[in-house]
Amino acid sequence: MAVGKEILTKIRSVQNTQKITRAMQMVATSKMRKTQERMRAARPYAEKVRTVMAHLAQANADLEHPLLARRDVIKRAGIIVVTSDKGLCGGLNANILKRFFSKVKELQDADVKVDVCCLGQKGLSAAQRTRLNVTASAVHLGDVPKMDKLIGPLTVMLKQYADGELDAVYIVYSRFINTMKQEPALEQLLPLSPDNMVVEHTHSWDYLYEPNALDVMEFLVKRYIESVVYQSVAENMASEQAARMVAMKSATDNAGNAIKQLRLVYNKSRQAAITKELSEIVSGAAAV
Amino acid sequence: MAKMHVEVVSTEQLIYSGEAEFLVAPAQEGEIGVYPRHVPLLTRIKPGVLRLTVPGSKDEVLVAVSGGMMEVQPTHITVLADTAIRGEDIDEARANEAKRAAEETLKKSVDDLDTAKAHAALAVAIAELKALDYLRKRVH
Numbered sequence: 360m361a362v363g364k365e366i367l368t369k370i371r372s373v374q375n376t377q378k379i380t381r382a383m384q385m386v387a388t389s390k391m392r393k394t395q396e397r398m399r400a401a402r403p404y405a406e407k408v409r410t411v412m413a414h415l416a417q418a419n420a421d422l423e424h425p426l427l428a429r430r431d432v433i434k435r436a437g438i439i440v441v442t443s444d445k446g447l448c449g450g451l452n453a454n455i456l457k458r459f460f461s462k463v464k465e466l467q468d469a470d471v472k473v474d475v476c477c478l479g480q481k482g483l484s485a486a487q488r489t490r491l492n493v494t495a496s497a498v499h500l501g502d503v504p505k506m507d508k509l510i511g512p513l514t515v516m517l518k519q520y521a522d523g524e525l526d527a528v529y530i531v532y533s534r535f536i537n538t539m540k541q542e543p544a545l546e547q548l549l550p551l552s553p554d555n556m557v558v559e560h561t562h563s564w565d566y567l568y569e570p571n572a573l574d575v576m577e578f579l580v581k582r583y584i585e586s587v588v589y590q591s592v593a594e595n596m597a598s599e600q601a602a603r604m605v606a607m608k609s610a611t612d613n614a615g616n617a618i619k620q621l622r623l624v625y626n627k628s629r630q631a632a633i634t635k636e637l638s639e640i641v642s643g644a645a646a647v
Numbered sequence: 648m649a650k651m652h653v654e655v656v657s658t659e660q661l662i663y664s665g666e667a668e669f670l671v672a673p674a675q676e677g678e679i680g681v682y683p684r685h686v687p688l689l690t691r692i693k694p695g696v697l698r699l700t701v702p703g704s705k706d707e708v709l710v711a712v713s714g715g716m717m718e719v720q721p722t723h724i725t726v727l728a729d730t731a732i733r734g735e736d737i738d739e740a741r742a743n744e745a746k747r748a749a750e751e752t753l754k755k756s757v758d759d760l761d762t763a764k765a766h767a768a769l770a771v772a773i774a775e776l777k778a779l780d781y782l783r784k785r786v787h
Contacts, residue, residue: 403661407654407725411718447708500654506658555775569690570675578691582727587660 366625377614384544384607391600398593405590433526435472443599449606452481457532458543504592533589533598541598599617649683653724658730669700688719696768696778709734711778713771746772
C-alpha cells in the first residue's frame with residue numbers, strides 16, 4: 360500500500376524532528392536556570408556601582424569627568440548591540456534587531472553617522488548584511504558572560520568616545536522580565552546622564568579621594584560602564600535560554616499535533632483499503 | 648558601640664552584607680582602619696585582605712580582594728571588589744598553585760597581555776594567602 364508507506368515515512372521524520380526540539384528544550388531549561396542565577400548574582404554589584412556613581416555625581420561639583428560631560432552636537436554615535444550567537448530562540452533576536460534598526464534609522468535621519476559594536480553572532484551578521492560600519496565585535500560568547508571577552512570591543516568604543524570620534528554610545532539588548540517575557544531595551548551608556556541616578560542629599564559635601572579625585576573617578580566610571588555591559592550580556596543570555604525553551608516547547612507540541620493528524624490520515628487510508636478489499640471479495644463471491 | 652553597615656560586592660556576587668564596628672582595608676596609599684562616622688572617603692583598594700569586626704562575634708570576618716574601590720559614608724561602607732572571596736572559602740592548595748603558575752608565566756612571558764594577566768592572578772593569589780595567614784593566627 361503505497362499511500363500508507365509514504366505517510367509512515369513522514370510520521371517518522373516528524374518524530375525525529377520532535378526528538379531534536381525536545382532535547383533542545385531540555386538543554387535550554389537547565390541552562391536557563393544557571394544563566395538566571397548568574398544574572399541575579401551580578402545585580403548587587405551593578406546596583407552598588409550605580410549608587411556610588413550617584414553619590415559622586417552629587418558630591419563633586421568642581422570636577423567634571425570627560426565621560427560625564429554632556430555634548431551638545433552629536434555627529435557620530437556608537438551602538439553596542441547584544442544578541443545571541445545561535446538562532447532557534449523565537450523572536451528574541453528579531454526583536455532586538457528591530458529596536459536596533461529603528462534607532463539606527465532615527466540617528467541617520469538626524470544626520471548622525473553610526474558605528475556599531477556587535478556582541479553576538481546574530482547581530483554581527485545583520486549589521487554586515489546591511490553594510491553598517493562595524494568597528495568592533497565579539498562572537499562565540501558561550502553561556503557564561505566573561506569580562507575578558509567583552510573588554511576588547513568595549514575599550515574600542517570607550518577610546519573612540521574619549522578621543523571625541525563618538526559623541527554618544529548606546530546599548531541595545533534583551534531585558535529579562537520573566538521566563539515568558541523578554542523585552543528589547545535601549546539604554547544610553549555615554550555620556551552618563553545624571554537623570555537616571557537617584558539624588559537624595561541636600562547639603563553640599565565632598566569625598567576625600569585617595570590617591571586623587573580624577574584617578575578615582577576614572578576608575579569608577581570605567582567599572583560602571585563595564586558593569587552595565589556585563590549585566591546586559593548576562594540578561595541577554597538568560598533571555599536567550601528562556602526564549603529558546605519556550606520556542607522549543609511549542610515546536611515539540613506542534614510536532615506532536617502534526618504526528619496525531621498524520622496518524623489519523625494513515626489509519627483512515629488503511630481502513631479504506633481494508634474495506635475496499637473486503638467489498639471486492641464479497642462482490643466476487645456474489646458473482647460466483 | 649556605634650555600628651555601620653558594610654556591603655562587600657564583587658562583579659560575580661554579593662560577598663558580605665551586614666553590620667560592623669570596625670573595618671581595615673588595603674587602600675591605595677596604605678592600610679586604613681575605618682570606624683563608624685568616618686568622613687566620606689572614596690578610595691581605590693589594592694589586592695589584599697579586608698578585615699571586619701562584627702558586633703557580637705569575637706572573630707573577624709576576612710575577605711580577600713583583588714583590588715577595586717571602596718566608598719565610605721558615615722554609617723555606610725560599600726566595597727566594590729573586582730573579585731573577592733570569603734576567608735573560609737579559600738582553598739590553600741589552589742591559591743598556592745595559582746601563585747606558582749602566575750610566577751612561572753611571569754618568568755617566561757614576553758607578551759604584554761600575558762604579563763598583565765599573570766600579575767593580576769598573582770595579586771589575587773597573594774591576597775588569598777594573606778587572608779589564610781590571618782585565619783591561621785586566629786586559630787593558634
